[in-house]
Amino acid sequence: MAKIEFLDVHKSFGSAKVIENLNLTLEDGKFNVLVGPSGCGKTTLLRMIAGIGPATKGQILLDGEDVSNIPPGKRGVAMVFQSYAIYPMMTVRQNIEFGLKNNRVPKAERERRISEVSQVVGLAPYLGRKPSQLSGGQRQRVALARAMVKEPKVFLMDEPLSNLDAKLRGAMRSELVQLHKQLKTTFVYVTHDQVEAMAMGDCIILMDQGKIMQQSDPETMYRDPNNIFAAQFIGTPPTNIVEIGSENFKLGFRPETIILSANAGPDRAFTRRVKIMTREMLGAETFYKLCLEDGQEAMARLTNSSLAEGDTLYLQVDEDNLYFFDAKGNRVRKTGSQHYDAMVERVKRSHES
Amino acid sequence: MPYVMVAPAMTFLLVFTFYPLANLVYLSFFRYNLISDKVFIGLTNYRNLLFVKKDFIQALKNTALYSFAVVFFTILLAILFALWLEKDSKINRFLQKSMFTPYLIAMVSTAYIWSWMFDVDSGLLNAALAFVKLSPLRWLNDSSLAIWCIVIVSVWKSLGYYLLIVLASLKSIPSEIIEAAELDNTPWLRKFFRIILPMISPQIFFLLITITISSFKVFDSVRVMTNGGPGNATDVLVTYIHRYAFQMNMRVGYASAAGSLLLGILMILTVFYFRFAGRRVHYQ
Structure with a gap:
């Protein structure tokens, strides 16, 4: 001991x-x-x-x-x-x-x-x-x-x-x-x-x-x-990290928190139109490689295996499942940051623009 | 087809190894001096060697003492120096190379240089003894010291080479094994005898056999430094064979018998090593 x-x-x-x-x-x-x-x-x-x-x-x-x-x-x-x-x-x-x-x-x-x-x-x-x-x-x-x-x-x-x-x-x-x-x-x-x-x-x-x-x-x-680093090292596939326009922060979300649907729901924090690039059916789950409109890529890990390559859908993530990182890659949490709510707002608006 | 492939090598072996070997044993049963007709005399040569003349037994004793001393000190010093030089540093690399240099010099030259150093009147060693106010020694002229002088030269000359082999084998021990021994709180001596020595035993065993064989065949250093003397204090098997075969009336039959005995002794020794020492060798 x-x-x-x-x-x-x-x-x-x-x-x-x-x-x-x-x-x-x-x-x-x-x-x-x-x-x-x-x-x-x-x-x-x-x-x-x-x-x-x-x-x-x-x-x-x-x-x-x-x-x-x-x-x-x-x-x-x-x-x-x-x-x-x-x-x-x-x-x-x-x-x-x-x-x-x-x-x-x-x-x-x-x-x-x-x-x-x-x-x-x-x-x-x-x-x-x-x-x-x-x-x-x-x-x-x-x-x-x-x-x-x-x-x-x-x-x-x-x-x-x-x-x-x-x-x-x-x-x-x-x-x-x-x-x-x-x-x-x-x-x-x-x-x-x-x-x-x-x-x-x-x-x-x-x-x-x-x-x-x-x-x-x-x-x-x-x-x-x-x-x-922690978000990406732990978990398979690693956490998706995307940039929001010219903002000085980055957004992260786990592949299994992604919601893919034909119509975008109104209450979700992050929404993007995506195209399915590849599909890996692993049994219980299926990995989809997605391409965002601005060329960024993301991986989704879903139980739904019915989507096909080439499908164009809406990618959405709830606010609770989003991680914010500053320019140095460190996490910005809801508690302890006065910019947090503003960042969420900017992410929500980024889809409409 | 496979026989054709090995034929060139086998031909060389047959002509230069097996035929001379067989002929050696064959000649040992004859009285023969290169010119005369061969006269079959059965085991008479062997009887003379072992029971009638005393000089062969003396040469055998000298050879055994010489070989034992060379094997013992070469392996001991090679291990000690290797342990000392194991750590990789500039000075160690330099020392290792310096110690290898004697191996590059021809044995005859080495023997001459050392004979001068051993010289009773003008030699370096007696000068050194005089410097520290000790009485001079007679070195090569002293019948009980001469063989040890030859042992010193042989060990000095080949140490660098054998050291290299031991050093390489020491470095091949995985460092984790040594670290595990450290974590097991192993005292230094125990670590050497229980871990390091068994790990390098295949190489030590190889040295044991090759050094034994080469020591039993020692010739050039003895021939240059003492020519078997004083008296026959440093007469060894090969100088003995050489003397009878090429100097004393070309007694080739008799010398062949001595050669056959040398061959027999080396075979027995090698078998003995593999039987007894080989059991303690650890192969990975």
């Missing part, structure tokens, strides 16, 4: 500054997911917590204690690597036992923990095998068991599912969530996959270019994005 804090953390590799002036608190006992495009610095943060890629400047606190000068093995953290990094020359049992032996855990206690952990991850029949005799999924479990057996304060996971096939990944995803519920320890999970982040996290930390774009629970992350 541990709270993790980053205070004014900097990290550079040679002359390349990856992270500048970062402050972040990861709450105790939560399933924290660091998500963002590749190269955004999420793995760098994870390695800082582990102590295998120390920060250039700044402090990292574990439960209020500065761990910057504590070696990785003494921080009480365990890590699951993307490549698993299990010791290839050791059997499954030796792999799990190695850290315990280094920490001089007595033999009886070691045996107890190994049998317990191997039961939980389903490795009990394979303890005598070498990693080369195991499947990808089993190796992943060895890496997990090796981390669990140390009973760490913090679990660090660096894209642990990315080397598994889609089906196994789905199964492991829910197993990890269950595991977190059982252990109730702090998890820090790195992924570039927004679906994984939404499905697993209690708290999502969305990063881009070394900066934290938004930190919130999945629901808030989806319904109430702080900026264009």
Whole structure:
């Protein structure tokens, strides 16, 4: 159990500054997911917590204690690597036992923990095998068991599912969530996959270019994005962003909030005439790529699959489903902005002109 | 068709490897000096080598000592230097290249240079000893020291090459494995013996075999530096064979028997390595 804090953390590799002036608190006992495009610095943060890629400047606190000068093995953290990094020359049992032996855990206690952990991850029949005799999924479990057996304060996971096939990944995803519920320890999970982040996290930390774009629970992350990046990174297809004439703000709306109809209803905030460019029927839902009159494009995600390419219709979005962003891409909310009502008015009028 | 494709390579192997090998073993059963008629004498050559004359056993002992020392120190130093030079920095790159340079020099030149340095009266090493007020050593003229002088030269010359192989294998260890070991709170020595050494064991095993074989065949450095002397203190198998085959009345039959024994010893050693040491080698 541990709270993790980053205070004014900097990290550079040679002359390349990856992270500048970062402050972040990861709450105790939560399933924290660091998500963002590749190269955004999420793995760098994870390695800082582990102590295998120390920060250039700044402090990292574990439960209020500065761990910057504590070696990785003494921080009480365990890590699951993307490549698993299990010791290839050791059997499954030796792999799990190695850290315990280094920490001089007595033999009886070691045996107890190994049998317990191997039961939980389903490795009990394979303890005598070498990693080369195991499947990808089993190796992943060895890496997990090796981390669990140390009973760490913090679990660090660096894209642990990315080397598994889609089906196994789905199964492991829910197993990890269950595991977190059982252990109730702090998890820090790195992924570039927004679906994984939404499905697993209690708290999502969305990063881009070394900066934290938004930190919130999945629901808030989806319904109430702080900026264009958050709105577009989370959700498939991403949030549509359109410009309104020569206005200095942008408008965003989720593809599933679009209403397409032959006649425009009068009470909707945003209305445009659109033409259907492409249609992707995915079963329960259908994606339509739409072209607005001024050449801008938008994606719609509807349960109605009866529309056809080439149809010309009205696109409408209710006011509650519109996001406003300023010129820098930051969200302008109804509360806290005196321009909000004026912007809504301008959007309504923009169709008539 | 496949036989035609491998025919050129096989022809070379047959003419230059298998035929000489077979002929070597064949000649070892004869009394023969290149000019005379071959006289079949059965195992007499072998009996003389192993039980009658004492010099072959001495050469065998010298070779074994030399080989053991070269294998041991080359691998040990190659690993130690590789661990030292593993970190990528300007000075390390420079050192690594400098250490490789001796490998580029012909063995004969190396041996001559070192003979001068070992010279009792005008050599660099005795001058250095005199400088720190130690009594001079007799180096190559000392029958118990001479073989070690040759060991030093061989290790010095080939270290850079073997170091390169060990260094490359160290760098091929995935960094995550080392990081995982750090997270497992592994002490330094344990990390080396339980993680690093097993990970580079295939390359070390390869070095073990190749260095053993090349040490058993040592010739040029011994020939230049001591020519087997003083007495026969540095006489090794190949100088022994060379002396009998080309200097002492061309006793080709007798030398062939010695050659066959060398061949046999190397075969047995290699099998032994694969049987026993090979079990401890970890292949990915």
